[in-house]
Structure formats: structure tokens, C-alpha cells
Amino acid sequence: MKRVLLFLGTNLAIIVVASITLSLLGVGSFLDETGTGLDLQALLIFCFVFGMAGSFISLLLSKKIAKWTMKVQIIDKPRNSDEEWLFKTIERQADNAGIGMPEVGVFQAQQANAFATGASRNKALVAVSTGMLQRFNKDEIEAVLGHEVGHVANGDMITLALIQGVVNTFVMFLARVVGFAVDRIVLRNEQGLGIGYFITTIAAEIVLAILASTIVFWFSRRREFRADEAGARLGTRQGMIGALQRLKAETQVPNQLPESMQAFGITGGKKKGIKALFMTHPPLEDRIAALQNMSD
Template identity: 65%
Template sequence: MFRIALFLLTNLAIIIVAGIVLSILGVGSTLDETGALNLTNLLIICFVFGMIGSVISLLLSKPIAKWSTKAQVITDPRSQAERWLVNEVRDMATRAGIDMPEVAIFPMQQANAYATGWNRNNALVAISSGMLERYSKDEIRAVMGHEIGHVANGDMITLTLIQGVLNTFVMFFARIIGHIVDRQILKNDSGYGIGYFVVTIVMQIVLGILAAMIVMWFSRKREFVADRAGAELGGKAGMISALKHLKAESQVPDQMPESMNAFGISSGKRSGIQALFMSHPPLDERIKALEAA
């Protein structure tokens, strides 16, 4: 119920904010008085809706992450392990040149960790209880260094901007194709007919799939960079050992919420065409890249 309410509120916020922005910009209809497509207005409208949706998602990323993973932020360490974890994150954050992020533990036996937040100085790094229990201190230090690397490199913000730009062009070209089909093929001269809406929806799905492949390609590239940050901040041997440990446990079903997969240090294995939609490179490739570094 909470997920549905959050989804509806997010979309309502997008519509309201987009409406205000478009009103301020004085952007009206996408059709001019002759029924021709006004490309300038269309591009502005698509840009506003595409970017605002991504930006609102980014601004809500921390509370959504805490809720979806049931993460508990460590405000007052209750054990030696929690105290050690907070101190290690503080040390690495200082060395990476960012403000101290919130540190959290989420209840999950599968080994995983993630970073999120709307800017590098207001971030959250979290580790699963299973990883904290089973992994060595060197491995945990490197994994948290990997997450600090994501924060310091601004990966969450960059990913949001890429998604926003792609959203813009998906909406833009889907509507242009819909307009062409409606006017040139279906010969509709006034307003838009059902053909426009059907074609636009279909093309938005097709182009959206292609856009998702681009976003996931970028995400995979950033994982290699974050692995190098983990090796620099937490130790190369610890980072390689952590990835090998993750590989050894890779048969365990992925318990991370789907919406958080791109932010975790590990995600489920896929093959064939599904590999194009992986947010993470195969662990073997990441290990080889670190060993060769």
C-alpha cells in the first residue's frame, strides 16, 4: 500500500512541478494553428517531464532506499563492529574529499552494499547484515571504499542526468513518429486520433528499452571505476578478495529490491540478451580488471 501511495505521490509531484515550469516558460500546445508539429514546444515539454521525473527520483533516493531495504542508520553504535564500521567510513570519506555519509545496516543474509543520495555531501552508504557478519574486515573496508567511490565520483547524479536526457529523447521521438503516422499514413487532419496515441505508446516502450540498455552500459562502466576506488581506499587485496567472496556466494538468490540493483555492489547474473540490461559487469571481469591494474 505504501509503495502504491509513494508511486502516486511521486507522479503527482512530477505533473504539478512540470505544469508550473511549463507555465513559467510560456510553453503551450505542441501543435500550431495549422496543425503542424511545433518541435520547439515539444522538445521543451519532453525535457521538462523527462528531467523532473529523474530529479525527483534522485531527491527521494535516500528515503526510498532506507524504506525498501529496511536499512537502520547507525546514529549511536551499539557494538564494536558498528563502531569500527563508522570509523572506517569516516576515514575513507575524509580521504575521498566528501562529507561523512550516513552509515546503515540492512537486514539481508545475502552479501551486498549500496550507496545513494542526491549529492556527494549528503549520501548514504549501507551494508547488509549478512556481509557484515561473514566477510573479513579487509573485505568490508574495500566494499565500503567501493561505495564511497560511487559517492565521490557523483555516479548517482550522473546516472540521473543520463536517464533524464534519455527520457527526453524517448518522449520526443516517440511523439514525432506518432505524429507522422497519424498525419501521413492515417490521414488525420484535425487533432490527434487513436492511431497517434497507440503508436506513441508502442514507440515509447521500444525506445525506452533501447534507452535502458544505454543506462545499464554506463552503470557497468562505473562499477569498474568504483572497484578501483575500493582498492585505493580499502586495499587492493581486500577488494579482490571481496569480489571473489561474492562470486563464491553468487548462487544465493538475489534479495536486493529491483529498484536498488543498480546501486548495490553486486546484482543477479544474466546471460544472452539479458546481459545488456545488467547494471553490473560479471564478477570475473571485475576481478581480472583489478588484478591487471
């Protein structure tokens, strides 16, 4: 599954560009009637509208950007028995999960990985790497595909967009409050908004967006357990455990997904210490243990 870092990067770019543009146009200052304070209610509404817009624009672009970034080859009509099996497996799982048939794709990568993305449960994309198709057995691949279909069926991308929209709202709001405070208290600008407000707001927005992304990463880690359960149901539990064990054995192989796409994959980069807060996936050991303890 490869989605969060790409989603966050696109979202942050949209928010920063929108903020700079609006500031240059003189929109979004939200001073009160006296010109000496902020109209917090109007500011919050403004930030909510643009925060949600940035998140959902990222969501709408996610599938196209994933195809372009990973050079995904879409299987419209299977050309051989392997593609036929892949197509039919996803078709059956989508039907069992109650979602529309996703687009099916393959991308060139030696590392074993797969991902799902898309703005709708009925118009998603599920893609798998050539490395996984070459080295994993069919039970393991079937479970991994079920994991990805589970992400789609669980509405993870929509939920992610909503969470990111709320995060955007408060990031934009707090950044402007900080910018106003610096402009008034530190730079002692007593009327209107000075250059200090705009510079501080943009800088604070970037810093707060990075810090607030830990909330999104936390959600990303939690959703992996649910998707693993879906993989066990739509495939087999032993197949899902076997796939994760094989992925664990291959952790010495460098992750060949671009960093912006690693969050969408079945496995992501491993971090320690404070960097663990920015992990998009829980440790493979924890995921395997959860499946082993899953009730039948």
C-alpha cells in the first residue's frame, strides 16, 4: 500500500502555495473591525475550507500521481495465465469485499511490494511489484492483494483525507495566530499586518504541518492491522502470515520505492527513536503476532 508520504507531500505543497498566493493577494488577514486584533471565528472558517480543500485535492490526484511515479502498467486485458490469475483474484476479492472492481497494475521493482490508492472505494487502483510476483507463492500474493483490497474496502484513503483536512485546519489557524503574535509582540507592528506576519505564518505552517503529520502516521500504522485482517479473510491467514514473514526476511534488501511512496506499500521503512513517530507501518513482528492471535 503506498499512500501517506505522497499524500502528505502533495497536501503540504498545496497548502503552502495557497497560503503564499492568498497572502500576496491580501486575502486571509482576518483582522477585526478595529484592525488591531484577529477575527478568530472568521479565521477558523477560512482555514477549515482551505484545509479540507487541500486534503481532498491531494486525494483526487493520488491515483494519477501513483501511476506516474511508479510507472504502473495497467492490465486491461490479461495477456497470459499469470495476469489472468492476478486479475481474477482481485476481481473475486473486490466482489467479496463489496467494492467496485479496482484497476489492476504491475510496476517494475525488485523489492516485494504492493499498494492500493484512489479517491473512491469503487474506482481504486491495486498494483503489485514484479519482485513480489516472482518470489512469493500464490497464497502469499493472494493474501497481500486482500490486504490492499481491504484498505480500499475500509475507506482508509477517505478517512485519511478527513483526518488530514482537520489537521490542515488547525495548522493553518495556529500558524496565523503565531504570525500575528510575532508581528504585534516581537516586531511591535500596531496596525494592519506587516511582513513579519507573512514570513512567520509560512514558516510556522511548514513546521506545524511536519509535527502534526505524526497524527496521520499514527492512523496509518493502526490501519495496517485492519488491512492484515482483511488479507487473512480474503486470502488465508497463513498466507498473510507467510507474506509478512517473507517480507521480514527481505528487510535487508533496500526499499526500492521512492520515499514519497513507501507509506502506500505493504511494508515501509523502519525507524527507531523519535523517528518511529514518523513510521507509516508498525513493526512486522507486531503484525505477525496480531495475525497469530486473531480469532477464527
